[in-house]
Amino acid sequence: MTLALYRRYRPATFAELVGQEHVTAPLAKAIDGGRINHAYLFSGPRGCGKTSSARILARSLNCEEGPTSTPCGVCTSCVSLAPDGPGSIDVIEIDAASHGGVDDARDLRERAFYAPVSSRYKVYIVDEAHMVTTQGFNALLKVVEEPPDFLVFVFATTEPDKVLPTIRSRTHHYPFRLMAPAIMRRLLEVISEVETARIEPSVFPLVVRAGGGSARDSLSILDQLLAGAGPEGVTYKSAVSLLGVTDDALLDETIDALAAHDAPGVFRAVDQVVEAGHDPRRFATDLLDRLRDLIVLDAVPDASGNDLLDCPPDRLDLMNQQAAALGSATLSRMADTVHEGLTEMRGTTAPRLLLELVCARMLLPVDNYSADTVVGRLERLERRLQMADSRPEHVDPHKRSRTPVAPSPTTAPSHLSSTEATRLIALTAATPLTTTEKAEPDRPPTRPLVPLANDRRAVPPEERHKPLFERATPPVEVPRWPELLSAVRQGSRTAEALLRQARATQASNGVLKLTVTSAALALRLNDEIHKGILHHVARQILGDPLEIQVIVAPVGGAPY
Ligand SMILES: Nc1ncnc2c1ncn2[C@@H]1O[C@H](COP(=O)(O)OP(=O)(O)OP(=O)(O)O)[C@@H](O)[C@H]1O
Ligand SMILES: [Mg+2]
Ligand SMILES: [Zn+2]
Structure with a gap:
């Protein structure tokens, strides 16, 4: 029988315990500073190092060189309290799941007053402490409160709330945490290396995910994969099928x-x-x-x-x-x-x-009245209002509608007051479908491409089908475009991915106009970081400082 990985690799010192530095560091400081408490509570999810830490604490307290957070590892106490050692008569582990009753607690209480046989401290490790009954805790209360100098209790539990409050308040509480994926992955990699196991790198994320942040669970899974591996080692394919996860x-x-x-x-x-x-x-x-x-x-x-x-x-x-x-x-x-x-x-x-x-x-196409759609509509309506604002008061409606309207860059509607915004939302949600949309059933009906109903009265019939956005603008050549793309990529891969989805529709007169097919894309291209990178790169590569405009122009039936 081979010993399970998680038992073979039980940490023997605080330094070997990974991902729990928030508890091990202060604990180590306290030990080295001689500030030893009589009762500790180690809480946290399963398999993240509570029992291991309780044992390390006992080893640290009883090392002949100690108490020290870095036990020497060679003295009699250290050897007997090593993970694979025989154990010590002065370090008593109690599994409260099977010994949590009041009789066990009374028994413990009586023996606790006998001095340690060969060590500095007598340490009781009460594992699964939430299983101790209320009477059991009550029986322990006195000894936890007024212990002899040599006595130390370590309660380890996944459910600290179930530890009697009167006991809990007499302990120093150290909460352990689930291990972060990156830390877990490193632990698994190190152990596989020591084991000289052949494992495809893409297997690790699967194990980490399946282990759910528990080191013990993750090691068990790795163990099982290794046990079933052929000469080619653990492959992504075999792991996927054994763990039943989706490729x-x-x-x-x-x-x-x-x-x-x-x-x-x-x-x-x-x-x-x-x-x-x-x-x-x-x-x-x-x-x-x-x-x-x-x-x-x-x-x-x-x-x-x-x-x-x-x-x-x-x-x-x-x-x-x-x-x-x-x-x-x-x-x-x-x-x-x-x-x-x-x-x-x-x-x-x-x-x-x-x-x-x-x-x-x-x-399904986006719900007509969902928040997302409404925000999209709000943006469009806002643009329209801005345009209306900038229009002279009394203009011949025919003339006005024939003048091509240049959309302003998409901006988040942050400058609207909340009442205005509410009003606009109500307004946009109530916008009736326009004739163009009815005529083109393949396009989601949420995209008003012609002016609103109010405006329509002012627009002559032949103009009604003219799209508000610059749908028909053909793309233009931007000099050194590939170079620009790769420079943007240096700054941010996302910015590059976004840029690749845009068409340049103007690159002259100090303006670089980028046309995208959705308001969401425009918002992202327009955000400070991405636009900042674009500005910087455009200046570097194209020379002059450029004004960058992002325009939304839905093409055909492209998704919103
Ligand atoms: N922080 C850690 N660093 C390295 N290995 C760890 C860590 N936590 C757990 N392990 C691995 O998991 C095994 C089990 O850990 P331990 O018994 O300390 O967990 P626990 O928190 O007491 O779990 P439970 O709540 O189930 O009792 C260890 O032997 C070790 O292999
Ligand atoms: Mg445990
Ligand atoms: Zn030692």
Whole structure:
């Protein structure tokens, strides 16, 4: 029988305990400073190092060189209290799950007063302390409150709230945390290296995700994968099938199909899931995870650099493109849809059917009165109002409507007062469909492309179909465009991905006009960071300082 990885790699010192520096550092300081308390409470989720820390604390207190946070490792006490050592008569571990009754507590209380046999401290480690009964805690209260000098209690528990408050208030409480994905990954990598195990790098994120932040669970999963691996080591394919998670390639396919409004593609993906014998719920969960990653990536372009995202660098470009293609509003709408679907899927006998319904809902055009749509409409209406403001008072309506209207750059409607905004929302939501929209059923009906009903009276019939936006403006050549793109990429990959989705429709007279197909894209291109990078790069490469304008011009039936 081989010893499980998580037992072979039990930390022997605070330094080996990773990801819990917020508790180990102050604890080590207290020990080194000689400020030893008589009772400690280690709380936190399972498998994150509580029991290990309790043992390390005992080892630190009893090291012949100590008390020290860096036990020497060679003295009799250190050897016997090492993770693979025989243990010490003065360090007593009690599993409260099986010994939490009042009799056990009384028994403990009596023995606690005997001095340690061969060590400095007598340490009681009460593991799973939430299982101690109230009477049990009450029996311990006195000894915890007025212990002999040599006595130290360490309570370890996943549920500190269940520890009797009178006991809890006599302890120093150290809350452990779930381990961050990046830290967990490093731990797994180091251990695999020591084990000289062959593992494809793409396997680690799967293990980290499946382990849910618990070091013990993650190590157990890795153990199982290693046990079942052939001479080629642990491959992504074998891990995916053993863990029952969805292959990234299938998620990519689904996301791409969603972004392209390719319904057959989406349903083909669902079919593949079911054909391969996977659980539709699992697929939905993984899809939700992916949407989360894209949302994060969309909001924090360098998310993979600062550990918000565990994504291999070679996938980052693709994920960036996916995030940019869908945009934050659509992403969060889809995430909501999947999340709701997952709740509905719980306990259903027809999960495939529900998954298909969820997909159908994600493919639906945006709800006419949803907040996203209303914000989009608000922006358009605001632009129109701005134009109306800048119009001279009494102009011949015929003349006015023939003058081409130049849209102003998209801006967030931040300068509106809240009442104005409310009024506008009410107004936009109530905007009736225009004739153009009715005539073109393939376009989502949320996009008023001609002036509003009020304006219509002033517009001669032949002008009514003239789009408000510059739909027909052909793209223009921008000198040194590829160079510009790659320079922007240096600044931000997201900015580049966004720029690639824009068409330049003017590059003259000190203006670089970028035309995009959605308000969401325009907003993102217009945000301070991205626009700042564009400005900087344009000046560097094209010479003159340029005014950069971002214009929304929906093309054909492109997704909103
Ligand atoms: N912070 C950590 N650093 C390195 N390894 C860890 C850490 N936490 C846990 N482990 C690994 O997980 C194993 C179990 O840890 P430990 O028994 O200390 O967890 P626990 O918090 O007491 O869990 P439980 O609540 O389930 O009792 C350790 O032997 C070690 O391999
Ligand atoms: Mg434990
Ligand atoms: Zn020692």
